[in-house]
Amino acid sequence: MLRIGLTGGMGAGKSTVSKILESRGAVIVDSDKIAREVVEPGTEGLAALVAAFGDDILAADGSLDRAALAAKAFVGDEERGKLNSIVHPLVGNRTAELIAAAPADAVLVQDIPLLVENGLGPLFSLVIVVFVDAEERVHRLVEHRGVPEKDARARISAQATDEQRSAAADVWLDNSGPPGTIDAQVNALWDERLVPFERNLSSGKWSLSVPELVPADPEWPAEAQRLIGRLQVACGASALRIDHIGSTSVPGLPAKDVIDLQITVADLATADKLAEPLHKAGFPRKTHVTADNPKPPYGVGGEADPGVWEKRLHGNADPQRPINAHIRVVNWPGQQFALAFRDWLRANPEIRDEYSAIKREAAANARRFTDHSEAVAAYLSVKEPWFDHAYPRVMEWAAAQEGRP
Numbered sequence: 474m475l476r477i478g479l480t481g482g483m484g485a486g487k488s489t490v491s492k493i494l495e496s497r498g499a500v501i502v503d504s505d506k507i508a509r510e511v512v513e514p515g516t517e518g519l520a521a522l523v524a525a526f527g528d529d530i531l532a533a534d535g536s537l538d539r540a541a542l543a544a545k546a547f548v549g550d551e552e553r554g555k556l557n558s559i560v561h562p563l564v565g566n567r568t569a570e571l572i573a574a575a576p577a578d579a580v581l582v583q584d585i586p587l588l589v590e591n592g593l594g595p596l597f598s599l600v601i602v603v604f605v606d607a608e609e610r611v612h613r614l615v616e617h618r619g620v621p622e623k624d625a626r627a628r629i630s631a632q633a634t635d636e637q638r639s640a641a642a643d644v645w646l647d648n649s650g651p652p653g654t655i656d657a658q659v660n661a662l663w664d665e666r667l668v669p670f671e672r673n674l675s676s677g678k679w680s681l682s683v684p685e686l687v688p689a690d691p692e693w694p695a696e697a698q699r700l701i702g703r704l705q706v707a708c709g710a711s712a713l714r715i716d717h718i719g720s721t722s723v724p725g726l727p728a729k730d731v732i733d734l735q736i737t738v739a740d741l742a743t744a745d746k747l748a749e750p751l752h753k754a755g756f757p758r759k760t761h762v763t764a765d766n767p768k769p770p771y772g773v774g775g776e777a778d779p780g781v782w783e784k785r786l787h788g789n790a791d792p793q794r795p796i797n798a799h800i801r802v803v804n805w806p807g808q809q810f811a812l813a814f815r816d817w818l819r820a821n822p823e824i825r826d827e828y829s830a831i832k833r834e835a836a837a838n839a840r841r842f843t844d845h846s847e848a849v850a851a852y853l854s855v856k857e858p859w860f861d862h863a864y865p866r867v868m869e870w871a872a873a874q875e876g877r878p
């Protein structure tokens with residue numbers, strides 16, 4: 474099952490997007506709808522609301538008078554907090570039941586207005602944000618849904634800002650255009666990302682990186698942070714730390730568009746136990762030896778004892794985001810080298826440029842081949858000798874940083 478989070482400010486068009494996704498075959502779990510169910514007449518949710526806000530939030534027929542509750546709940550943080558603390562746990566329980574009942578191969582889209590506010594991004598394989606400027610949202614709510622302007626503004630100001638949503642977004646759908654214009658974006662997302670993502674997840678496949686250098690992308694660190702959040706949820710306490718490593722973690726360094734991450738664990742047995750939870754979270758283990766995934770340990774120099782360079786490697790089922798998640802044992806040379814190499818490049822721009830020149834030469838060498846495996850091998854044949862030379866320099870620098878001889 475592929476779990477997708479869909480969010481956006483009130484009136485941005487989440488319902489519009491979720492209807493399109495549903496028509497393509499997604500299973501939708503709608504938090505607003507569940508929030509209504511859990512406070513229907515006779516529920517413990519409604520009884521708790523009455524106890525907290527008074528019985529004047531009830532209509533004559535005993536059902537919840539939503540406008541009356543909104544008028545009491547959206548006046549300040551304390552009141553809204555009281556409302557959330559009653560309704561959100563009930564929504565969470567019911568959501569878990571619906572997820573458990575969904576088919577194993579579903580693309581499950583959870584429409585959650587407060588996904589960012591409640592820090593839920595790491596629970597999903599992707600977070601989709603529907604965006605419309607706040608002023609335009611107020612306009613649409615007033616014009617098309619008859620919401621009083623004051624109420625629309627009160628609720629929007631109690632929600633996350635566009636910057637906060639942007640930091641959580643893997644996919645940003647702009648719904649500023651006229652009705653219908655977002656459909657093409659949603660259909661492309663379904664066909665080109667969500668369906669192949671689910672297929673990769675079911676079959677344990679990961680997306681391959683292309684051995685081509687691209688200029689440093691300022692989005693890489695934020696992307697890495699979102700991936701780290703997901704890996705943390707999957708690994709729990711087994712991950713002692715998770716770091717963004719490799720070229721994409723060095724500002725200004727051109728790199729292949731593959732994000733390297735390092736999960737540090739206590740021992741290799743722990744790494745092996747993580748294979749299944751990581752796979753379920755969308756990060757299958759790279760079990761096959763391919764040119765893209767040469768048999769570990771990599772030739773990064775200094776492998777006097779290959780036993781202590783061993784690691785496990787996971788990829789990403791997301792077809793649009795290749796990653797290498799290296800699981801390494803704490804204090805083994807490979808684990809320490811990955812962190813020291815990154816810090817060495819970050820601290821020494823002239824060495825970063827030296828490395829950048831080697832990468833360009835390696836990429837030029839790779840371009841002589843059309844076959845993917847041959848191209849990767851050609852890339853590595855230029856890069857690896859430089860690594861062998863760099864290894865002692867990195868370790869010497871790291872020792873000096875720590876005041877070791």
Ligand SMILES: CC(C)(COP(=O)(O)OP(=O)(O)OC[C@H]1O[C@@H](n2cnc3c(N)ncnc32)[C@H](O)[C@@H]1O)[C@@H](O)C(=O)NCCC(=O)NCCS
Pocket residue numbers: 482483484504505508539540542543546553556557560561564585586587628631632
């Ligand atoms: C107070 C209630 C009864 C008002 O009902 P009303 O019919 O006017 O609104 P509705 O439920 O359709 O929500 C419309 C939109 O308001 C916004 N909103 C609702 N609750 C909240 C909240 N607690 N904080 C911020 N925004 C909210 C969301 O953008 C939502 O999509 C209702 O919003 C509610 O029960 N809210 C608490 C549950 C909740 O947080 N729901 C949102 C996600 S689970």
Ligand SMILES: Nc1ncnc2c1ncn2[C@@H]1O[C@H](COP(=O)(O)OP(=O)(O)OP(=O)(O)O)[C@@H](O)[C@H]1O
Pocket residue numbers: 481482483484485486487488489490505586613614617618648649650651652653654
């Ligand atoms: N591109 C658009 N142009 C103009 N109006 C739109 C557009 N897309 C959606 N709308 C209208 O804007 C309003 C809000 O859209 P929608 O209900 O999909 O938002 P929502 O994010 O689900 O809202 P809520 O947070 O209240 O659940 C609706 O009345 C909808 O018809």
